[in-house]
Amino acid sequence: xxxxxxxxxxxxxKYGFSTNVEQEIAPVGxxxxxxxxxxxxxxxxxxxxxWRLEAYKNWLKMKEPDWAFIKYxxxxxxxxxxxxxxxxxERPKSLDEIDPEIRETYDKLGIPxxxxxxxxxxxxxxxxxxxxxxxxFTTFKEKLAEDGVIFCSIxxxxxxxxxxxxxxxxxxxxxxxxxxxCLNSAVFTDGSFVYIPEGVRCPMELSTYFRINAENTxxxxxxxxxxxxxxxxxxxxxxxxxxxxxxxxHAAVVxxxxxxxxxxxxxxxxxxxxxxxxxxxxxxNFVTKRGRCIxxxxxxxxxxxxxxxxxxxxxxxxxxxGDNSVGEFYSVALTNRYQQADTGTKxxxxxxxxxxxxxxxxxxxxxxxxxxxGLVDIGKNANNARNYTQCDSMLIGDECGAHTFPYIEVxxxxxxxxxxxxxSKIGEDQLFYCQQRGISAEDxxxxxxxxxxxxxxxxxxxxxxxxAEKLLSVSLEGSVG
Amino acid sequence: MLEIxxxxxxxxxxxxxxxxxxxxxxxxxxxxxGPNGSGKSTLSQVLAGKDAYEVTDGEVIFNGKxxxxxxxxxxxxxxxxxxxxxxxxxxxxxxxxxxxxxxNAKRKYNDLKPLKHVEFGKLAREKMKDLEIDESxxxxxxxxxxxxxxxxxxEIFQMQILEPSLAILDETDSGLDIDALQVVAKGVNSMKxxxxxxxxxxxxxxxxxxxxxxxxxxxxxxxxxxSGGKELAFELEEKGYxxxxxxxxxxx
Numbered sequence: 001x002x003x004x005x006x007x008x009x010x011x012x013x014k015y016g017f018s019t020n021v022e023q024e025i026a027p028v029g030x031x032x033x034x035x036x037x038x039x040x041x042x043x044x045x046x047x048x049x050x051w052r053l054e055a056y057k058n059w060l061k062m063k064e065p066d067w068a069f070i071k072y073x074x075x076x077x078x079x080x081x082x083x084x085x086x087x088x089x090e091r092p093k094s095l096d097e098i099d100p101e102i103r104e105t106y107d108k109l110g111i112p113x114x115x116x117x118x119x120x121x122x123x124x125x126x127x128x129x130x131x132x133x134x135x136x137f138t139t140f141k142e143k144l145a146e147d148g149v150i151f152c153s154i155x156x157x158x159x160x161x162x163x164x165x166x167x168x169x170x171x172x173x174x175x176x177x178x179x180x181x182c183l184n185s186a187v188f189t190d191g192s193f194v195y196i197p198e199g200v201r202c203p204m205e206l207s208t209y210f211r212i213n214a215e216n217t218x219x220x221x222x223x224x225x226x227x228x229x230x231x232x233x234x235x236x237x238x239x240x241x242x243x244x245x246x247x248x249x250h251a252a253v254v255x256x257x258x259x260x261x262x263x264x265x266x267x268x269x270x271x272x273x274x275x276x277x278x279x280x281x282x283x284x285n286f287v288t289k290r291g292r293c294i295x296x297x298x299x300x301x302x303x304x305x306x307x308x309x310x311x312x313x314x315x316x317x318x319x320x321x322g323d324n325s326v327g328e329f330y331s332v333a334l335t336n337r338y339q340q341a342d343t344g345t346k347x348x349x350x351x352x353x354x355x356x357x358x359x360x361x362x363x364x365x366x367x368x369x370x371x372x373x374g375l376v377d378i379g380k381n382a383n384n385a386r387n388y389t390q391c392d393s394m395l396i397g398d399e400c401g402a403h404t405f406p407y408i409e410v411x412x413x414x415x416x417x418x419x420x421x422x423x424s425k426i427g428e429d430q431l432f433y434c435q436q437r438g439i440s441a442e443d444x445x446x447x448x449x450x451x452x453x454x455x456x457x458x459x460x461x462x463x464x465x466x467x468a469e470k471l472l473s474v475s476l477e478g479s480v481g
Numbered sequence: 482m483l484e485i486x487x488x489x490x491x492x493x494x495x496x497x498x499x500x501x502x503x504x505x506x507x508x509x510x511x512x513x514x515g516p517n518g519s520g521k522s523t524l525s526q527v528l529a530g531k532d533a534y535e536v537t538d539g540e541v542i543f544n545g546k547x548x549x550x551x552x553x554x555x556x557x558x559x560x561x562x563x564x565x566x567x568x569x570x571x572x573x574x575x576x577x578x579x580x581x582x583x584x585n586a587k588r589k590y591n592d593l594k595p596l597k598h599v600e601f602g603k604l605a606r607e608k609m610k611d612l613e614i615d616e617s618x619x620x621x622x623x624x625x626x627x628x629x630x631x632x633x634x635x636e637i638f639q640m641q642i643l644e645p646s647l648a649i650l651d652e653t654d655s656g657l658d659i660d661a662l663q664v665v666a667k668g669v670n671s672m673k674x675x676x677x678x679x680x681x682x683x684x685x686x687x688x689x690x691x692x693x694x695x696x697x698x699x700x701x702x703x704x705x706x707x708s709g710g711k712e713l714a715f716e717l718e719e720k721g722y723x724x725x726x727x728x729x730x731x732x733x
Contacts, residue, residue: 428533433569436529437583437639438557438590447582451573451622 015240016273019105019213023132026083032056035186038083042155042189045162048169055175055185062179068342069371069403070311072247072284080249082187084132084217102131105211126151128192128208130221138192140204149233150195151206154222157193164195168226172255172292172319180251180313181288184220188253191221196231196262205461207236212272212283218249225255227262229295234265236464240272240308247275247310251286260295260322265303267460268316269468272308274475279338279367282310289316290346293325293354301328302345303459305468307475310339315373317346320354320382327356330456332468334449334475335368335400344374344405349382349415358389361453364400365476371403380411387416393423394452396445396476446473482507482678483528483647488539490520490527490703497523499703500539505647508675512689512714513682515700516722521682522566524700525651528680529563530556543647557583558590562645564636566652570624576635577605577619580642587643608641612668630661637668648672649680654688666691686718701725 026034035056039049064075106129126140128151144151150161158165175185192208212219227233250272256264266289275282285308291300302316318327329345347356362370376387393402402423410417426448434444450457450469457465483505490498497520505511515521527534528541530553541548548556571579585595596604605619612634624632633653640648650669654662669679669692681692689697689711697713698705701722706729707713717725 427569429569430571432529432531432553433565433571434579434583435553436557436563436565437579437643438554438586439579439582440552440554440586443582443586447574447579448571451571454573 015271017108019101023213024083024085025217026081028081029078030056030080030082030187034082038187038189041083041085042158044158047166048158051170051175052186055182056187058176059179059182059186062176062182064179068313068373069369069405070313070340070342072311072340075247075249075284077183081217082220083189084213085189105131105213106209126204126206128153128206130190130192130208130210132189132211132213132217132219144202144204147200147203148197149200149202150193152193154188154191154193154224157224161193161195164226165193165224168224168255168257169222170255172257172290173253173288178288180286181253184222184251184253184288187218188220188222191223191252192225192237193223194225194233194235196225196227196233198228199230200228201231202233205234205236207238209238211240212248212250218251220250221252223252223254224257225264225266226257227259227264227298229259230261231259232263234267234461236267236269236461238269238271245281247282247284248273249284249286250309252288254287254289254316256289256291256300258291258293258295258298258300258325261297262295263299263301264291265301266291266316267464268302268304268306269464269471270304270306270308270312271471271475274308274337274339275310277337279310282339283308284311285309285313286311287314289314290319291317291327292319293322293327293351295325296322296351297324298322299326299328301326301330301459303328303330303456304332304343305456305460305471306331306333306341306343307471309341312339312341312343314343315345317348318356319348319350320356320385321350322354323351324353324355325351326354328459329356329358329360329374330459331360332363332453332456332472333361333370333372334363334365334472335370336365336475338367340369340371342371342373344372346375347377347387349376349378349385349387352381352383352385354382354385356385356387358387358391359455360389360391361456362391362393362402363396363449363452363476364393364402365396366400368400369403370401371405373405373407375407375409376417378410378412378415378417382412383414385412385415387418389417389419391419391421392452393421394449395423395425396449442477446476449476482544483680484540484542486540486542488524488527488541489537490523491535491537492523492533496537497534497703498527501700501704503698503705505678505680507678508673509696510673510679510681510692510694512694512697512711513680513700513705514684514686514697514714514717517684519700520703521684521700522651525563525649525680525682528556528649529553529561554586555590557643557645558587560646562640562643562648564633564640564648564650564653566655568624568632568636570622570627572622572625574623575620576623577601579623580605580639583639584642605642608638611671612638612641613664614638629656630658633657633661633665634668637665641668641672644672644677646676647678647680649682651682652684653681654683654685662688663691686714689714699725701729
C-alpha cells in the first residue's frame with residue numbers, strides 16, 4: 001500500500017517499433033568520401049560541398065566537450081553510418097509515391113500526412129516528415145505558397161532557393177561553432193526550411209516530425225527558419241525513435257533569424273527513445289539551437305518539453321541584437337530511469353532595452369540526473385537590459401539528482417536581473433492528499449508534476465500542450481510502484 | 482459501518498495507539514476528544530492509510546471489508562474521507578481539476594460513468610453557493626495561497642462533492658474564526674444522513690456547539706478511556722483533561 005519509489009515498472013516505450021523498409025545506408029565510418037556522397041545525393045552546389053569539407057577538417061581537430069554533467073562511454077564516430085535514405089523515392093509529388101510501410105509508420109505515430117485528414121480535424125498544422133536522413137514529404141506547401149511562405153526540406157531549399165541558403169546557412173550557428181555543430185555542418189542530411197516574407201503572419205502552425213528508424217545510423221538534421229520584417233511564425237518539432245539496445249546519435253543544428261518586428265515561436269516535444277529500465281540503449285541527443293534577434297523589436301521564444309533520449313545536451317539560445325528585442329526560454333526536462341539531461345539556455349543581450357525570460361522546470365525520477373545550465377550575458381552597450389530567470393527542480397524518489405549551474409555576466413550597470421530557484425521533493429503529503437481523495441499514486445504524481453510544469457505548457461500551442469501533458473504522464477509511469 | 486478492535490499503532494518505534502476500540506454505526510456522529518499527543522490525529526491518519534504509521538496489532542473493519550488491507554485511494558473510493566488538519570498546497574493544479582479527477586476516480590471504482598465537465602461544473606457551483614465560496618476558487622491552485630479558513634472550507638467543499646459514507650474531520654475547527662466555524666458546521670450538518678457517519682476529532686468542545694454529536698469519546702494515551710453523550714464534551718470543557726488523567730491513574 002505504500003508508495004515505493006524504488007520500484008521501476010517495465011513500461012513500454014510507445015513509439016519503440018521499427019519500420020521494415022528498404023533503405024540505402026552509407027557504409028559506417030566518417031571520411032571525405034562519405035561527405036561527398038551525401039552532398040552528391042542531394043545535388044548540392046560545389047560551394048556547399050566545400051563548406052562541408054571545411055567543417056569536417058575543423059572537426060577532426062576539435063575535442064569532444066566534457067564540461068557537461070553527463071556520463072557516457074566515448075562515442076566511436078567511425079562506427080556510425082551517416083546516411084540512411086529511403087530507396088526509389090526522389091521527391092514524391094504525392095503521398096501515393098511514398099512507401100506504404102512508411103506511411104503506416106506515420107499513421108501509427110499519429111502524424112497525419114494527408115491534408116484532407118488535417119482539414120477535417122480541428123488542427124491546422126503543416127507537417128514536414130523527416131525519416132532518418134531524408135525529408136519524405138511536406139504537406140500544405142501550395143497553400144502556404146499563396147502567402148509566399150516557403151516550407152520545405154532543407155535539401156529542397158538548397159536546390160530551389162540557393163540565395164537564401166547561401167545567405168543564412170551558418171549565419172547563426174557558424175559551421176565551426178562547437179564539436180557537434182561542426183560535425184553536423186559536415187554531414188547534415190535533412191531538416192526543414194522555413195521562410196516567412198515581410199509582413200506575413202504564417203496562416204498555420206508549421207511542424208517537422210523527426211523519426212530515426214535505421215540501426216547504427218546517426219541523424220544529423222539542420223533546420224533554418226527566417227522571419228522577415230513584421231512576420232510571425234509558430235513552429236513545432238516532434239521526435240521519436242525505435243527501441244534499440246545500441247545508443248544512437250542525434251546531433252542537430254537549428255538556426256533562427258528574426259528581422260525587425262518579427263516573431264518566431266519554436267516549440268519542441270522531444271521523445272526520442274530513452275533507453276530501457278536498466279539504462280541500456282537510447283538516443284544521445286547533442287543539439288545546437290540558436291536564434292538571432294537581428295532586427296529591433298524582434299522576438300524569439302523557445303519552448304521545449306524534453307522527455308526522451310538517454311542523454312540530452314542542448315541549450316536553445318537567443319542573441320538579442322536588435323534594440324527592444326525579446327528572448328524567451330521555457331523548458332520542461334524530465335529524466336526517469338537512467339536518463340541524463342544537461343540543458344538550459346544562453347541569453348546574449350547586445351541591443352538596448354532587450355528583455356529575456358527563462359523558466360526552467362526539471363523533474364528527476366528513478367536514477368535520472370537533471371541539470372540546468374544557463375548563461376545570461378549583458379553586453380556593455382545593452383542599456384536597460386532585463387532578465388528574469390526561474391529554475392525549479394522536482395525530485396521523485398531518492399536515487400535521482402537535480403543540479404543548477406546559472407552563469408551571469410553583466411557588463412552594463414543599468415541591467416536588471418532577477419533569479420529565482422527552488423528544489424522540491426515531490427511531497428509524500430501531496431501524494432497522500434491526492435490518494436485520500438481517491439486518485440492512484442501514479443495518477444497523483446502525474447497530476448502534481450503537470451501542475452509543476454503549467455507555466456511552460458501554457459506556452460505551447462493548445463493541441464501540443466495536451467499532447468505534452470499526456471507524454472509527461474506516460475514518461476512518469478513506473479516512477480512510483 | 483466502522484469497527485475498530487484492539488488497534489495498536491507505532492510511529493518510528495514509538496507506540497501511539499495502544500489497543501483502541503471503537504464502533505461507529507450508520508448515521509451516527511462520533512466525536513473524539515483528547516489532549517495533545519493522545520493519538521487523535523494518528524487515528525485519523527491510520528484510518529485514511531498514511532504509510533508512516535505501522536499497525537502492529539488489531540483490526541479495522543469498514544462495511545465488512547478489512548480496511549487495513551486497502552490502499553489509501555481504495556479506502557477513499559470505498560467511502561472514507563479525511564478532512565485534513567493541515568491541507569497541503571499543490572501548485573499549478575486547479576482545484577476543479579483535482580476534484581473532478583477525484584470524483585471520477587471514485588465513480589470509476591464504483592462502475593459509474595465519469596462526469597462530464599459541464600455536469601461537474603454545475604454540481605460544483607451548487608455546493609459552492611452553500612459554502613459561501615467564490616467561483617474563482619475552482620480555478621485557483623489547490624490550497625495555494627489560501628488562508629487557513631479557506632483551506633478548511635475547501636476540505637468541506639471536497640467532502641460535499643465526494644459524498645463519503647464516513648467523513649473524518651481532523652481538528653477542522655483549529656484556526657477558524659467563529660464565522661468560518663459556522664460555515665463549516667453548516668456544511669457538515671447539511672450532509673447528515675442516515676447512511677453517513679462522522680468522526681469528528683477535536684481538542685475543544687467549541688465545534689460541538691454547532692455539530693451535535695451522538696457520542697463523545699475521550700482518548701488518552703492511545704486508548705479510549707471514557708465514552709458518553711454530548712454532555713461529556715461540556716464536562717471536559719469545564720474541567721479540562723486533568724481529571725481524566727487522574728481517573729486513569731487511580732485505576733492503575
